[in-house]
Structure formats: structure tokens, C-alpha cells
Amino acid sequence: MKTEQATRCHRNCEAGMTLIELMIAAAVGLGVIGAALSMLVMSQKATTANEQVVETQQNVRVAMEMLARDMRLASYNYVGNVPGAPTVGTCSVTNGTFSRPVGLRPRDQNPTGADTGPDSISMVVPLLTDVVTPWALSANVGGTAIDPVPFNALPIAAAVITDMVSQGLAAGSVVSIGGSVVRAVATVSATSLTLSSSIDGKFPAGTPVYLLQCVTYAVGTTTATCGTGSTACLTRNGVPLVDGIEDIQFSYGCDGCSTAAPNPLSPDGVLDEIDGVNTTSPPAITDFVTNSAWNVPPMSPETIKQVQISVVGRQMTPDQGFSERYTSGVNTSGPVIMSDHNPSADAGYDASTYSKLRRRVVTRVIQPRNM
Numbered sequence: 001m002k003t004e005q006a007t008r009c010h011r012n013c014e015a016g017m018t019l020i021e022l023m024i025a026a027a028v029g030l031g032v033i034g035a036a037l038s039m040l041v042m043s044q045k046a047t048t049a050n051e052q053v054v055e056t057q058q059n060v061r062v063a064m065e066m067l068a069r070d071m072r073l074a075s076y077n078y079v080g081n082v083p084g085a086p087t088v089g090t091c092s093v094t095n096g097t098f099s100r101p102v103g104l105r106p107r108d109q110n111p112t113g114a115d116t117g118p119d120s121i122s123m124v125v126p127l128l129t130d131v132v133t134p135w136a137l138s139a140n141v142g143g144t145a146i147d148p149v150p151f152n153a154l155p156i157a158a159a160v161i162t163d164m165v166s167q168g169l170a171a172g173s174v175v176s177i178g179g180s181v182v183r184a185v186a187t188v189s190a191t192s193l194t195l196s197s198s199i200d201g202k203f204p205a206g207t208p209v210y211l212l213q214c215v216t217y218a219v220g221t222t223t224a225t226c227g228t229g230s231t232a233c234l235t236r237n238g239v240p241l242v243d244g245i246e247d248i249q250f251s252y253g254c255d256g257c258s259t260a261a262p263n264p265l266s267p268d269g270v271l272d273e274i275d276g277v278n279t280t281s282p283p284a285i286t287d288f289v290t291n292s293a294w295n296v297p298p299m300s301p302e303t304i305k306q307v308q309i310s311v312v313g314r315q316m317t318p319d320q321g322f323s324e325r326y327t328s329g330v331n332t333s334g335p336v337i338m339s340d341h342n343p344s345a346d347a348g349y350d351a352s353t354y355s356k357l358r359r360r361v362v363t364r365v366i367q368p369r370n371m
Contacts, residue, residue: 077180088101092105104370117341120217126179135211141153142199174212179208182212217234219234247310250290251308254272257300258272332358
């Protein structure tokens with residue numbers, strides 16, 4: 001009797017969940033899991049977006065540093081407009097049928113009006129990647145008397161000659177002695193360089209000898225140039241350097257390129273007044289020239305004293321939005337207009353595609369070593 005009562009009590013006292021309660025608990029659990037997953041997805045996408053912003057800013061700054069470094073050395077005291085000056089690579093300008101060497105070669109995308117693409121620029125700079133240090137004269141040249149003895153041979157250690165040859169030295173190359181005298185190389189021997197013309201001067205042993213090169217900075221726009229997954233990059237002589245750079249613009253402040261009042265008839269060490277607005281105050285950035293071929297005097301490269309560089313970089317891939325949907329947001333409200341370049345006038349411009357990528361801009365004014 002007692003056993004039967006105990007069994008009946010156990011049946012009546014059993015605890016558990018009904019089907020409805022189980023479904024409610026499952027729904028609540030799924031909701032919590034869904035909320036956690038949503039937060040995880042949003043956090044991951046926010047982290048990815050932040051990384052892309054940081055990468056874009058870093059790329060723009062790196063591109064500017066590379067441009068600024070070479071721009072400060074541009075020409076390297078190489079005076080291209082003196083008689084007999086050798087041409088370094090493609091650093092030259094053409095006026096009609098006459099071509100002459102220059103140390104700084106602006107290459108405006110459209111010299112006669114508004115640009116529809118990035119600018120480029122060429123400049124003469126010394127090669128500073130020597131392995132055998134230093135590249136220098138191994139003996140005095142020019143004699144020991146008070147008056148210098150003209151010379152056309154540069155004594156250089158054999159190891160240095162070998163290093164220079166491995167980095168491009170050959171007959172026809174252009175070298176700078178101490179950053180002051182430039183000559184073309186006629187022949188290369190094991191321990192010396194024979195120059196194309198004599199130098200009337202004196203240089204002691206240890207004077208640096210620089211191999212000059214013409215470098216061109218431009219923007220690559222194809223995967224063939226920039227590499228897989230990239231259609232925008234900064235190139236130096238066609239070699240991609242920095243990803244995500246879609247535009248570079250240059251404008252130039254010159255001294256002696258305009259003789260219109262209030263400018264003097266000859267260079268005076270002050271940038272010329274170009275815009276005709278601030279005629280009684282020092283030149284401003286609006287006096288920098290954006291449209292010129294720089295091949296007809298007085299608008300010639302030798303008059304350029306300052307260069308404004310503008311670099312526009314973009315992120316490599318669009319963001320995926322901050323929800324579970326893969327929907328890109330609007331990250332650039334309108335075309336980033338730099339100097340005389342409005343991207344909306346470019347061939348193939350698509351506002352919806354353009355707006356999906358964030359962009360960053362860096363602008364700097366550099367004083368080149370142009371002579």
C-alpha cells in the first residue's frame with residue numbers, strides 16, 4: 001500500500017518543460033546567439049574598415065615621402081641649359097624640332113587646360129644605392145699647383161667601378177663630381193672613367209662621384225602595372241612602389257617665368273606673381289602654374305623654384321557595410337578635386353563606383369634643388 005502511494009506521489013510531483021516552454025526557450029536562445037553573432041560581424045567589419053583607413057593613410061604618406069625625397073634632390077646642381085650639357089635619360093624638353101636637356105621635367109596631363117587624369121614628372125637625381133661605400137675619387141685630380149690642370153679621367157677604385165657598372169654605369173652615362181660638375185662618360189676601364197670633355201678644376205681624393213639618372217613618377221592604372229587586385233599605384237620608372245595611389249597633381253612656383261608687372265624683368269629670388277590678384281603682397285599658392293608644357297622661354301624648367309605636390313590615395317577594396325548584408329556604403333561624397341583635375345570629367349567615371357571607396361589626400365610644397 002505504501003509503495004503504491006509513493007509511486008503515485010512521484011508521478012504527481014514530476015517536474016519538466018512543456019513543448020511551448022521549450023519552443024520559447026529555444027527562441028530566446030536563438031535571439032541571444034543572433035545578437036552576439038550580429039555584434040561579432042559588425043565588430044569584424046568595423047575592424048576591417050579601420051585597417052583599410054589606416055593602410056590608405058599610410059600609403060598616401062609613403063608616396064608623398066618618396067616624391068618629396070627625390071624632389072628635394074631634383075637636378076642635383078645639374079644645369080641642363082648650359083652649352084654642351086649632356087642629356088640624362090629622357091629628362092629633356094622639345095620646342096619645335098629642338099630638344100635640350102633639363103634637370104626637372106614637368107609632365108602635365110593636359111598642358112592647355114583642365115586635366116582628365118593624373119600628372120607625372122621626371123627629374124634628374126643621383127643614384128644613392130651604392131653597395132661599396134663610398135663612390136669617390138681614389139686620387140687627387142686637377143694638379144697640385146695653384147692653377148688647376150684640365151683633366152678628363154677620374155681615378156676610382158676597381159671595387160667601386162664594379163659596383164657602379166652593376167647599377168647601370170656605361171659609356172654615355174652621366175656622372176656628377178661632388179655634386180658640382182657634370183660630365184658624360186666616354187669610356188669605362190677597370191680603375192677609371194674617361195669623360196667626354198675636360199674639367200678645368202681641382203678635386204681631392206675622397207670627393208664623391210654620383211651616377212645621375214632620370215626618374216619618372218606616374219600613376220599606374222592597370223593590374224599589369226600594379227599587380228593582381230590593384231588598378232591604382234604610384235610608379236617610379238614604371239616599377240610599382242605604393243598601392244592605392246590614384247592621382248598625383250603638380251603645380252609650380254617659378255622665378256623669372258613672367259615679366260608682367262609687378263614682376264621684374266629678370267629673376268629676383270621671389271616667386272613670380274601669376275594670378276594678378278595679390279599684386280601688393282607676397283606670392284600665394286594661387287601663383288603656382290598648373291598648365292604649361294614648360295618648353296618655351298621664359299616658361300622653362302630652370303625657373304621652377306617650388307613645387308606643390310598633391311597625392312590622392314584610395315582604399316584597396318570597398319567596405320562590406322556594417323550589417324549582415326554585404327552592402328557598400330557611400331564613403332566618398334563627391335569627386336576629390338585636386339589642382340585642375342576633376343575626376344568626374346575622366347573617361348569611364350562612375351559616381352556609384354567612385355563613392356564606395358574612402359580616399360585620403362596629402363599636399364605639400366617642396367623646394368627642389370633645381371638650378
